[in-house]
Amino acid sequence: MTQEIQNTEAFKKLAKFQQTLLIKRDNRIQIQDAIIQARNIGYLEWESNNKTFPPAWKGIVKELAPIEIKTHDATA
Secondary structure: OHHHHHOOHHHHHOOHHHHHHHOOHHHHHHHHHHHHHHHHHOHHHHHHHOOOOOHHHHHHHHHHOOOOOOOOOOOO
């Protein structure tokens, strides 16, 4: 997952010191958890529930998680 984060455009746009801080274990775990949550519920839903998440990190989550989760109609 570290490599996926480092390959995002959002990560590459960060200043070098921000990149260094972001890939530290504690911060990376927070981003990884956010990506998992966003993949489960969709980025838009995740973003509406996480207003205080750092904007720079949101860009990374947005790149690595789908915008919407398609739901299956149980009646079909």
